[in-house]
Amino acid sequence: MIKPYQIIGIGITFVFSSWAASIAMANEAELKIALSLADVLRASRTEIANQQARINDPDIGDKGLSADVISSNIIKALAANGKADPTAADPSTLEGRLLIAQLEAIREIINENQMLINSKDIGFKGFVPAVFTQLVNERFGEKVGTEAELKVTAPVHLVRNRKARPDKWERSVIEDRFSAADWPTGKLFAENTADSGGDAFRVMVPEYYGQACLSCHGAEKGEMDITGYPKEGGALGDLGGSISITLYQQ
Ligand code: HEC
Numbered sequence: 709m710i711k712p713y714q715i716i717g718i719g720i721t722f723v724f725s726s727w728a729a730s731i732a733m734a735n736e737a738e739l740k741i742a743l744s745l746a747d748v749l750r751a752s753r754t755e756i757a758n759q760q761a762r763i764n765d766p767d768i769g770d771k772g773l774s775a776d777v778i779s780s781n782i783i784k785a786l787a788a789n790g791k792a793d794p795t796a797a798d799p800s801t802l803e804g805r806l807l808i809a810q811l812e813a814i815r816e817i818i819n820e821n822q823m824l825i826n827s828k829d830i831g832f833k834g835f836v837p838a839v840f841t842q843l844v845n846e847r848f849g850e851k852v853g854t855e856a857e858l859k860v861t862a863p864v865h866l867v868r869n870r871k872a873r874p875d876k877w878e879r880s881v882i883e884d885r886f887s888a889a890d891w892p893t894g895k896l897f898a899e900n901t902a903d904s905g906g907d908a909f910r911v912m913v914p915e916y917y918g919q920a921c922l923s924c925h926g927a928e929k930g931e932m933d934i935t936g937y938p939k940e941g942g943a944l945g946d947l948g949g950s951i952s953i954t955l956y957q958q
Pocket residue numbers: 836838839842860861862866867868869870872915916917918920921922923924925933934935937948949950
């Protein structure tokens with residue numbers, strides 16, 4: 709009498725633990741993909757930050773910042789940080805497809821802005837890292853929107869671009885987790901979610917203001933920055949935003 713019960717018991721335990729393990733393994737693979745996309749996003753944004761002086765130089769016409777130059781700088785920067793070359797990713801995998809789409813989006817946005825970048829006699833052009841990243845993320849969404857989404861969002865009171873406003877889930881991660889006094893700086897948050905867009909694996913990576921951010925997002929609060937937005941009055945190390953990565957379950 710007892711034996712069958714034990715077998716069923718063991719069976720249930722086994723099924724449950726293997727199910728839990730497979731979910732955990734699936735998430736590990738998805739987390740790796742999400743973080744690869746975040747790495748490329750950050751490397752490309754840093755590249756545009758590094759090129760600001762050149763982009764805004766009114767004395768040069770052709771800046772030599774073609775899609776080839778920019779993407780090869782991004783790949784070099786990734787390599788210098790021990791990250792894989794996204795162009796070497798296997799296009800038959802989800803990770804490969806997404807990374808290739810992301811790099812294509814970067815190249816297209818650089819190509820489409822050549823006239824602006826190369827215009828002479830204009831100093832500041834407004835082609836700042838955040839604007840570039842927003843455009844790239846939108847283009848990426850046009851390419852792979854049913855599979856994945858990339859976004860840079862921020863605490864509600866800091867949002868500049870309406871398109872960057874956090875959705876309900878992002879907002880709760882920012883307010884209930886990243887803003888908690890005991891949340892370790894830099895710690896990401898990942899979760900399986902179900903919403904109108906379908907089941908998804910979602911990751912948020914918090915971002916903090918560094919010195920370079922404060923010329924636009926720092927003091928004095930309300931004073932115009934060079935881009936024409938009022939400064940937020942942020943301080944060094946404040947939570948400034950979050951990279952948000954969504955991978956939809958297929
Ligand atoms: C030259 C000024 C400037 C600097 C420097 C700057 N930003 Fe921004 N930031 C902007 C602008 C302009 C936007 C809005 C972009 C858009 O219209 O999509 C923005 C948007 C953002 C957003 C997206 C949410 C939103 O409000 O639209 C975050 C997050 C952000 N910045 C964080 C940072 C961080 C972190 C740094 C430093 C690493 C930084 N910024 C440096 C001008 C700047």
